[in-house]
Amino acid sequence: MTLDAAIAAVLVDWGTSRLRLWAIGTDGATIDAIRSAEGMGATEPRAFEGILEHHLAELGARADVPVIMCGMVGSRQGWQEAPYVAVPARLDTIIARAVRVTGTPRDVRILPGIADRSADAPDVMRSEETQLLGLSRLAGPTADGLVCMPGTHAKWVLLDDGARTVAAFATALTGDLFAALSTASVLRHSIADGAGTDGDAFDAAVAASLAEPATTLMRLFAIRSRGLLAGQDAAHALGTLSGTIIGHDIAGALARFGRPSRLTLVGGGTLGTLYERALRVAGIAATPIDGEELACEGLLAAARQIWPDRLPAAPAAAMAH
Amino acid sequence: MTLDAAIAAVLVDWGTSRLRLWAIGTDGATIDAIRSAEGMGATEPRAFEGILEHHLAELGARADVPVIMCGMVGSRQGWQEAPYVAVPARLDTIIARAVRVTGTPRDVRILPGIADRSADAPDVMRSEETQLLGLSRLAGPTADGLVCMPGTHAKWVLLDDGARTVAAFATALTGDLFAALSTASVLRHSIADGAGTDGDAFDAAVAASLAEPATTLMRLFAIRSRGLLAGQDAAHALGTLSGTIIGHDIAGALARFGRPSRLTLVGGGTLGTLYERALRVAGIAATPIDGEELACEGLLAAARQIWPDRLPAAPAAAMAH
Structure with missing residues (x-):
């Protein structure tokens, strides 16, 4: 347990399948952090407060320490709805539109997501907007342009106005x-756990999806045929499957948002490495940056603005933007 | 039970998940037929003969009645392998390359599938070649050109040489x-069993996939977003999902094989109706024809050629081609 006097605020990213908390000191530095698998997807509405207070006690955060949250916890199925901000959305607006949770003695706020309510391309995000806020604060105007955020539901975001606006x-x-x-x-028969990813097969599949996105369904079945006819190994099959889908994803982003020469790639790990490689095949340089760090930075920016007495202004470097 | 003296041959389409048999008289007409769920996918190699003989006894086919089969029963995992014929493949060749099953007192033959062994577009078919043989015999040269065979693994086939060659x-x-x-x-939450398919949503989704196949992954996620933002109903979601995927399939075929003004559509039922509608959106007229009828016709053509003494030449109309 930490000395609670040192905690200025707690930052929380509460997604569908995981929960992360950061205890922040008055200097803005992280004192302690917790990761949990208690995602909001498996949480009953009345259980949110108990889970949060349990972890706050673990961190040693007294009852007067405020909490700022982002993620699916603010969806209609979450703890309390933080209604979407519409695009084009200034990232500052998500701070201004933070919702205060009612019925809790503690000051708990939830940042809203962003929505596109157009009829032909409706779309929503929750938590990525907070990562983008963090990106805007960390990278400043250099993040202007296209941002790639790989994942189960990959986001492609166009920032403008010096990376201040989605x-x-x-x-x-x-x-x-x-x-x-x-x-x-049927492709489950062609791949195998732990077989690895054949890099050449991956590159060739990315190039094929970029060159002819229409034939993706045929190139996916060819993974099966290649196994039947040529005894292709599982690493080749996995590389082709992965490259075909990621290449198709990139082709879609270029069709929708135009082709940049470079972009910001949010996300580390294996998936980040694969996207960086695929983007290179597409002739696009990617600047990778860790998503978790960005979420923490975005939540911190919100906390500073909402509770300036608890968290004095950020140092000059981070305020430059 | 039928009088066995009347049976000239038995035709069998034995696929992964189903088995169909037709008892044919000396005049080429179907005397009796059986459908079974005993697909080869769930059949042990040593069980094939027993299952076949059981149904032949049901049909009243004596030990001297020959059997001609097509489908996955001729794959490496089937009863006995009938090695693929390579494209370009004359449809007559699959009759010439029929394999006689060894170790059975009865004369049982299996028609081979067709394979494309090229490195960049490897592919295989088993059973569709027999439907195509039937199509060639039934429709003659009018079937020349593109053939669409919807299904779990949809086949697009280019026939030439007066519909005699794949x-x-x-x-x-x-x-x-x-x-x-x-x-x-995640789309499983947006659709619902028995909700029906919204025709307008289907048409719009087909058109979008044809116009911009690159953005398919985005348009698929929009089905979810539209439900979250606009309370879209399940029929609209299902229409969009179905139209997006079928439209993408058609876009792939047009990219690979060029755009015809009309084509032959093999397959009836709901799927056939959806493809006919989607092809209309693409500006392509489709002539629908039942796939089961074609398989029977193709197997009959093979039986006539292999056992001319049991099945005298077809009547003039069917022989014209």
Whole structure:
């Protein structure tokens, strides 16, 4: 347990399948952090407060320490709805539109998501807007332009106004589609856990999806045929499956938002590495940056603005923007 | 039980998930037929003969009645392998390459599938080649050109030489992808069993996939967003899902094989109706024809050629081609 006097605020990213908390000191530095699998997707509405208070006690945060949250916890199915801000959305607006949770003695606030309510391209995000806020504060105007946020539901975001505004965005079913095909289609026979990913097969598949996105369904079935006819190994099959889908995702973003020469890639790990490689095949340089760090930075920016007495202004470097 | 003296041959389509038999008289007419769920996918190699003989006894087919089969029963995992014929493949060749099953007192033969062994577009079919043989015999040269065979793994086939030769073909993961997304992705929440398919949503989704196949992953996720933002109903969601995937399938075929003004559509039922509607959106007239009838006709053509003493030449109309 930490000395509670040191905690200025607690930052919380509460998504569908996971919960992360950061205890922040008055200097803005992280004192302690907690990760939990208590995602809001499996949480009853009346259980939110108890789970949060349990972890706050673990961190040693007294009853007067305020909490700022982002993520699906603010959806209609979450703790309390924080209604979407519409695009184009200034990132500062999500701070101004934070919702105070009612019925709790503690000061708990939830940042809203962003929505595109147009009839032909309706779309929503929750938590990515907070990462983008963090990106805007950390990277400043250099983050202007296209941002790629890979995942189960990959987000492609166009920042403008010196990376202060979400001009437009689109979500692709990328990771979800990959998982569905890997587990519930005939292609499950072609891949194997732990077989690795053949890099050449991946690159060739990315290039094919970029060159001819229309034939994706045929190139997916060819993974099966290649196994039957040529005894293709599982690493080749996985590289082709992965490259076909990621390449198709990138082709969609270029069709929707135009082709940049470089973009910001939010996300580390294997998926980030695969996207960086795929973007290179597309002739696009990617600047990778960790998403969790961005979420923490975005929540911190919100906390500073909402509770300036508890968290004095950020140091000059972070305020430059 | 039928009088066995009347049976000239038995035709069998033995696929992964189903088995169909037709008892044919010396005049080529169907005397009796059986449908069974005993697909080869769930059949042990040593069980094939027993299952076949059981149904032949049901039909009253004596030990001297020959049997001609097509489908996955001729795959490496089937009863006995009938090696693929390579494209371009004259449809007559699949009759000439029929394999006689060894170790059975009865004369049992299996028609081979067709394979494309090229490195960049490997592909295989088993049973569709027999439907195409039937199509060639029934429709003659009018079937020349593109043939669309919807299904779990949809086949697009280019017939030439007066519909006597499979010039090229490609398989798309269409139905398999639809099923995987319907059951194993976030879209399962948006659709509902028995909700029906909204025709306008279907048409709009087909048109969008044809116009911009690159953005398919984004348009798929929009089904979810539209439900969250606009309370879209399940019929609209299902129409959009179905139209997006079928439209993408058609876009792939047009990219691979060029755009015809009309084509032959093999398959009836709901799926056939949806493809006919989607092809109309693409500006392509479709001539629908039942696939089961074609399989029977193709097997009959093979039986006539292999056992001319048991099945005298077809009447003039069917021989014209």
